[in-house]
Amino acid sequence: MPELLLELFSEEIPARMQARAAEDLARSIAAALGPLAPADMQSFYGPRRIAIACSVRAGVEASRSSERGPRRNAPEQALAGFLRKHGAAREQLREEGDFWVLDKLIPGTDAADLIARQMPDVLRRFPWPKSMRWGGTSSFAWVRPLRRIVCLLDGAVVPFDLRDGDDDGHGLAAGDLTEGHRFLAPGAFAVRSAAHWLEELRARFVLADPAERRAMIEAGLHGQSGASGMTLVEDAGLLDEVAGLVEWPVVMLGRIDAAYMDLPPEVMQVSMRVNQRYFALRDADGEVAPWFAFVANIEARDGGAAIVAGNERVLRARFADARHFWDLDRAQTLESRVPALDSVVFEARLGSQGDRVRRLMQVAGIIAGEVGADADHAERAARLAKADLVTGMVGEFPELQGVMGRYYALHDGEDAPVADAVRDHYAPKGPADSVPAAPISIAVALADKIDMLAAFFAIGEKPSGSGDPFALRRAALGVIRIIRERGLRLNLGPLIADHLFRNRWGSVGPEICDFIVERLRVQMRAEGARHDVLAAVAGFAAPAYDLALLLARTDAVAAMLQTDDGANLLAGYRRAANILRIEERRDGPHDGPIATALLEQPEESRLAFKLDLIEPDVAQLIAEENFPGAMEFLASLRHALDAFFDAVTVNDARPEMRRNRLRLLARVRAAMHLAADFSKIEG
Amino acid sequence: MDAPGTRADSFQDLILRLHQFWGRQGCVILQPYDMEVGAGTFHPATTLRSLGRRAWRAAYVQPSRRPSDGRYGENPNRLQHYYQYQVIIKPSPEDAQALLLDSYRAIGLDPLLHDFRFVEDDWESPTLGAWGLGWEVWCDGMEVGQFTYFQQVGGIPVAVPSFEMTYGLERLAMYVQGVENVFDLDFNGAGVRYGDVFLRAEREYSAHNFEHADTAMLARHFADAERECASLLRERLALPAYDQCIKASHLFNLLDARGVISVAERASYIARVRALAKGCCEAWLAGEETPAHATALKD
Known part of the structure; x- marks a missing residue:
């Protein structure tokens, strides 16, 4: 198959855009030359060029197609429209049944023609993040001035240019000339093939790969x-x-x-x-x-x-x-810089960094009590946490925030754990960053993130779609990672609610907590864990929002579902829930009490008896946070439920029997729902 | 290092060589604009002339004042008053990069001995409502110039993109001369150093900029300049109006250096100067397009 080489030689392309540009070039060429089935696509890029090499078909064969037109009795306008659309004349139509039909001949093209036709548009529509105009004669834009185009099909130039009416397209036309290193090998040279191009560039001090x-x-x-x-x-x-x-x-x-x-x-x-x-x-x-x-x-x-x-x-x-x-x-202590934070804007609607620090001190003190950290130390660290923002070094290098705070705190003679917390309260800064381990650092790091979430939710700035300008997803994930990786028991619900209340920020607490739980679910999905099980137990998160507890419940439910009893119980549950969904649509909920006298078959009695037996235990064990224990009891329902379905007809002809059996199934569902909403389990 | 005798060995020699070089490229060698500006771009020869379709080539030295950069003459690399060498060519020539590199050769920096690089740098001037794309020009890891293709000025997309090159003269001279303190620069090749000329000025202006400038007066003058600019624009006097815009911009810089402008106010000051710049640019462009003016300019 013929080889296509395309090189776009320009003035220096920003480093951060090159890789993406090479991908975009490969993608748009593949799309534009679809009929030629480009294959073996190779991309190259560097400071002054992006290029692709691929093989293409030599051409596209001529082909025929038939287009069915309007009915023969359709109004004249419909027929005229059809002819216009296909650029055909009435004489070319033939009749087929009730319809007009046009037989079209699609002429073949050779590869060079198609490439020459497509390339100007590929270049004009190239998706640079930011492009520019130059010179005085053309509105063709590129990331920086485009100077040369090499376009070769098996060594022969595929001729096209960028002219467009009065616009001279900067005089750019495809050719076979490119340039090597600006200083070590100045001047242009001719290229014959992709291999030749690579080799000659190397000889001219350019590595294109x-x-x-x-x-x-x-x-x-x-x-x-x-x-x-x-x-x-x-x-x-x-x-x-x-x-x-x-x-x-x-x-x-x-x-x-x-x-x-x-x-x-x-x-x-x-x-x-x-x-x-x-x-x-x-x-x-x-x-x-x-x-x-x-x-x-x-x-x-x-x-x-x-x-x-x-x-x-x-x-x-x-x-x-x-x-x-x-x-x-x-020369100045961090402490002496704290007042200056009052004149640094945190966010126009949320006041100054000084306001933020006062909030951090409060919430860090409270969290300290929960995580076994010294509250005075945590408050001290929170007070100093943002003071390095007004130092010269952090002004110059914002990425040193926290790091400088620690150095300056140590220099001021602050306690080492306080200084460490000043640095580590930003952690984890990303998925690769580790979470703080020292209790004081944990307290201030959590405070920092909880305040971010509370503050921005309070002013309605919750993330939407891909937009998360205040990095709230990262803040939520930070909370999750600290809690999980440090094994913390923390009631986020009341903590966040109190923080909102103190700052008169309204009642967005449940929204924030559900956002955190949702991030936890997304995180678990990314880890390949049972995120559907988390979704099934998420309803039990409120009002405490103790993530550790939620995860313990998730783990227990997931573990039960792994067992043979668990899997069968789930199948039984689904069968029950299905029947109930259908029947309840007809006659409303079947949650009423079960009439023992109507339990005529032994499998019915046994299921009812079993439910009476385990329900209080399941509830009790869950209250005691013994989820594995609770699941064991629940799983023991399996045989009774299987036997029930094997032997009993739910939709009995006698209405009172039917109702009683539906109530029995509703109780199975309710018992299961003590542990999780099994309807949300996938698979 | 480079062959002897080819280096611009004094500050003034550097300027003379650049004048010679860019003069040969058909540039009008202008003198500095006689007002306080923060950068060479503010010179009307760049800001206003970059608008419209008429070709234009100019080069000049522009003293630039950045009140907040003053260090009382104690920092070897920072000055509140320094010189920029500014080149503007409209439309941007095909060989802009090559010309620029030739200009470095002309002052004695050989690209075969040094590591010249064009590193992405998008230029933007919020006060002028201007932006462009280009690079920092690096020589051995040091920024020796800023290269921009103008795309918008005064909020108006340019009809014809210009090539703008700005050299920080002191920094460049320090590199060429191999000097590590700006005040040690050889000024004239005859015993006068940069510090002999400017050290006292750096001390006194730093004190003025940071401590003594009367902020209430500055704020008043800002408002005056803003008003005057607006009334001149009503008379369609683009150039005198633009002087008032330049004045307002410098007054804002002084107020900023005195630390009396809050973050929120800062944005509003910048927006006010930008509105003036926009008005001036529009008035200039309108004047360029009047038939009388166009005829007078026909060559």
Whole structure:
């Protein structure tokens, strides 16, 4: 099959957009060239180009199709419309039964024609997150100016251009010319095939395959640091970004001036990463090494001496800035910064960070009592938790919030657990982040999230669809993870209700709690756990919303359903519930008392007896939070229920018998519902 | 390092070389605008001339004032008054990137010895209602310039996108000269250092910006400039009106440096300046399109 190569050569594409753009290109080509059945699609991208190579059919064969038109007796307009739609004349129609029929010949196309026809639109409609106009002659927009288009079908240029009426499309037309490295191999060269393109680019200091660039950088980073007895601080995100910033990666090491080695490691790393895209290194003991690694885009004539010197110099200036903030910030205690939070807006409708801190202190103190933390310490940590937001360092590097607070708190002589909580109250910041373990940290971390949820629900800002601007899902998940992973017993219901009440925030408590339970269900589904069982017991969450209890019940129900008795009981339950649904639609609920005198068959009596026997025990065990015990009793219903269905006809001709038997089934359902709403169980 | 004798070894030599280079590209070499601005973009030669369809090429040095960046002359990298070298070419030329790299060669930075990179940087000026796409230009990890293709100015999508290049002259000179403190820069190649010229000014203006500027007066002047701008716009005098917009913007920066503007107020001040800028840009554009003016400008 013929090979198609398409390369779009432009000025530098933002690193973060390249991978997505290559995917979008592959997708839109596949769609636009559907009739040619593109296969073996390969994508390439880098700072100055995105490209695809694939194989396509040589062409599309001519084909026939028949279109049925209006009835022969249909009004004239209907027929005219049909002819217009297909661009056909009346003479081309034939009659078939009561209908007009048009036989259409779809002419064949060869691949080059189809590609040439489709490409201008693919490029015009390319979904860049943000595109721009340039020059003075065309409104064709691209992420940055597009300079060349290579489009080859088995080595031959597929001719198309971007002209559109008066618009000259920047004079861009498909050709076979591209460019290599901007400095090491300037000028254009001709390409013959995808393999030739890759090979010639490599000879001109461009690696077009992002995976190869990334692997080369990674190997270079490990190799260079390893050769000097150091290890790399892994940073996959930075690696991806850097791979998008270079066409010809050259890994180099630079020295960190000893004068800055006493800066906190996090400060050094963030400054290097955010400002400079440098990698941090550790020495053999795991300590911060006085070196950094970076990736240049050129093999310089002097072996890189000027480049290393330049980068070292830049880093000195960066660290001098950081040192300035570090010294300045420590000249003032965190405590003395707390009042300044009153003039920092948290959210226009929710007041200042100062207001938020006062709320955090209250709720952290209360939670401390519940989780066995020292309340004074928790309140102290909450008071200081946000004070680093008004320090110079956090102003410069917002991602150091909390981290700096801990350093400054320790510097001020605050107790270590308080300082730790100042740092850790933001945790877990994401799925990969660990949850706090120290009781004070747990209290403040929970307080932080509960206040977020309460505050934003109170002003009607609950997440909807994909929109979650205040990261409330993450806050809810944080609450869930802390409770689960630390095995906490906490009645979220009253806790949240009280917090809302204190702040006159209305009664959105149940809404917040149900939101948390729903996030728990989503989380369990992601884990492959029985989220349907959680949904079945969710009704028992209110009003306490003790997640540990809810999960214990979930586990017990799920475990019972795993057993043979449990599975059969569920089948029996469903049968009962089905019958009841149908019959209750006809004559309303059948919840009334059972008449013992009407139990004529032994299987009926036995089921009723069994229910009388276990119901109080099940209720009692559940009240005692002994869910496995309760489930054991419930599962023992199975044989009586099976026997009942085997022997007894529910819809007896005698109305009073029928009613009594339906009531019996309703009692089975009610007994089961003591544990869970089994109608929500899937599978 | 680079071959000897090719580097711009003084601050003024750097400027002269850039003038020479961009002058050769057909740029009108302008002088700084005679008002306090925060960046070279505020010069009417950029803001207003970037609008409309007429071709335009200009380059100039613009003293830029950022009151909050003052450090009393104690920080080796920060100044409340510094120089930007500004280039604007409309429409943006095909070879803008190549021209720019040539300009670095002209001041002695050889791209075969250094690591030049174009790193994504979307530019936006909320006060001017302007945005564009482009890059920070990096040399060995240091930002040595900002490259923008203008897309919108004064809230108006540009008819013809311009290429704008801004060099931070002090920072660039420090790199070329290998100096780590701005006040040590060789100014004229004859013994005068940057600090000899500007250190006292940095101290005094920092004190003014942070401690002594009369905020009640500044707020009054802001309101005056805003009113004057509006009344000049009624007379369709785009350029004098734009001067008042520039004034208002600088007064806002001073108020901001004095720390008397709350977050909410800040947004409202920015919106007020933007409204002025928008009015001026619209008035300028309207003037460009009047038949009398268009005839007069015909060449």
